[in-house]
Amino acid sequence: MSIGREKVRRLVSSYAQKWIHLALLGAFIKWVFYGSLIGLLAGTASALFLTALEWATQQQTQYSWLLLFLPLGGALTGFCYQNYGKNSSKGNNLILEQISEGQESIPFRMAPFVLFSTVLTHLFGGSAGREGTAVQMGGSFAELIGKIFRVDAFDRKLLLMCGISSGFGSVFGTPLAGTIFGMEVVAIGVVEYQALLPCFVASVVGNLVTLAWGIHHVHYAMGPVPAISAPVLLEVVLASIIFGLTSILFSELTHWLKKLYTTLFPNVVIKSFVGGVLLVLLTYGIGTRDYSGLSIPLLQRAFVEPVAPWAFFLKTVFTSLTLGAGYQGGEVTPLFVIGGTLGNALAGPLHLPLTFLASLGLVAVFCGATNTPIACFVLGIEMFGSQGSVYLFLACVISYLFSAHTGIYQSQRIGISKS
């Protein structure tokens, strides 16, 4: 380092030092305020959503004929989005695009639209998840707050990241994973820390608010963790490569079906109707409701006893068909189910404990599909505790690597190439 450069560095640094603690305190107060506000709204919305979802799932389980209304539900959703949804139908991608480039506005109606139509999807037995809904509600609240307080473009991005974190953290009851997810999901391979405090506040407050509304989350346990040894590490690497490739199958199949449906049926109402009919036929064809809705009972079984080795594939097909046909809902819970059942199926051939591999699969397939390895690792810690932490990290790194640049979010930027 030359002397001139060093001098300049010192000057800049001494000037910045004088004021930095005031600036930091200001930023701290500002983001505790904004983050809490978003957390309050997103956490409340998540509580409402989870309650509605539980009701819808109960109805679907109790009155199995509701499935017959799936095509109509889809047509209704498509009609509403087309005529009144503005650009809401872009979903999570709209929010990610606004964080990266920021030329469009996120309409407030996105929140009620996605909430209502996700509940419809589940009520009528479509196969979908929750995170998309929670993230879109969080994003739409964040945009509203940004408009009310007239924040600048930079703060708007941070607010939107808060919205993602808050939605994710509150809907899954994993505030730390939510924090990092909001920061990591924007671009593959790079994380910038400006959003660290904002996302953390939004996610923690969101989760506390959801809990305060009386919501309980389903718990899973990893069970006994094998001692670290070369064979076990190799087996986990092998399993994680499969988890990563499976995440590609899910992402690409969903994207491909979306394109195919749109080409075949340019009218979204007809598209969703036909997609619904196909799902109804498929559900009656296989004769089980295991793959409808969130598939939480299937996931719970995958943690205690062997499930069908093709379960992961059927869940992939059901969810891709549901989302491909334009139904609303998230991808993350289906990804949990795909990973959990795949891990369950691999446990036998790899001679590893079933619960252990189901846990790794749950986290790793999700990781491959979202390209958020640290968030997924932290999710694993929050769900299963820390005793399997090295394996969790390993599974996330390998799945992240082998999912290449595919993923469920087409508007995710490639910040740094993986290869």
Added chain:
Amino acid sequence: MSIGREKVRRLVSSYAQKWIHLALLGAFIKWVFYGSLIGLLAGTASALFLTALEWATQQQTQYSWLLLFLPLGGALTGFCYQNYGKNSSKGNNLILEQISEGQESIPFRMAPFVLFSTVLTHLFGGSAGREGTAVQMGGSFAELIGKIFRVDAFDRKLLLMCGISSGFGSVFGTPLAGTIFGMEVVAIGVVEYQALLPCFVASVVGNLVTLAWGIHHVHYAMGPVPAISAPVLLEVVLASIIFGLTSILFSELTHWLKKLYTTLFPNVVIKSFVGGVLLVLLTYGIGTRDYSGLSIPLLQRAFVEPVAPWAFFLKTVFTSLTLGAGYQGGEVTPLFVIGGTLGNALAGPLHLPLTFLASLGLVAVFCGATNTPIACFVLGIEMFGSQGSVYLFLACVISYLFSAHTGIYQSQRIGISKS
């Protein structure tokens, strides 16, 4: 997104997609190889270092007159570095600079030099740590491997990050914190994931190798964790601001003393000798060896019973004086002790459990001084388990924020400003 741009994006992506799995597999095999090699060397070096350190600490405890030789030990170290050390005396900063700019070479002799002189520091009762030594050994091995295999400039950076991760992970027995530390420490506020797999392999292998050599690490427990509530969160925020400001005190005092010593005594041999005399007088003056060496017994006490409220300050002064006078050794274990004792002292006034706040302090002061919040959070998880994870994260975020752009590594780049 305009159509032209979208088209280009798709073309690039379809081309890249074809080959990416081959490229990923190639990168995977390459970095498992390089990472394991560095882990093997750095893990073995850490085992040797920790064994030597234990011996030195035992000698110092048994023969307290060894303290009288501290000035001579310092003079010897200074003499060796000046005449035979090349640029080794730049320490951790040399490695960080090579990762960021890369114009100098890291001499292999850095490893034996720092190992030998750190053991001397501890044998004669100086106050210092371990991470600097482990990181420098790891970095010097990484450079050697880079030279042998004639890697390009980009891979050399990744190798050096592996060296940091491997040294850190193996010397503290925290492979995941080591992984992230190597990625996070290079620049404040930005993490890039190219090094994720390389650092992970190097750190995990390094830790396994150190354990295989029969090394045991001291364990600490967080004890009962208070339920999350607004008052507790506020108290933890307050404590964490104090942790962050204390990290500034440590970093700035050490830098200032380094400058002052160098101005007063341009001859490094005299500098270290005089610094040693001062330390001897100070040690006899306060009449305890609590602040000499690693101060592990003091840290262990801080986890079970109240310690003197000024302990954190004395440890700060002792370590700053030791490192400021040019003695070798790391900063991290002293930072653990400073944080642990400060947390211990704050527990009373803040009405929080002593062990709980000592744990948070240990992690948070370290976090403020190194600007590596995720690594510190993960370190906390690896040391204390996951039950206090939200508090750990909170403490890391706040301390990171309030330490501003200060830190113990002067060559750490500011990637993204905190304010």
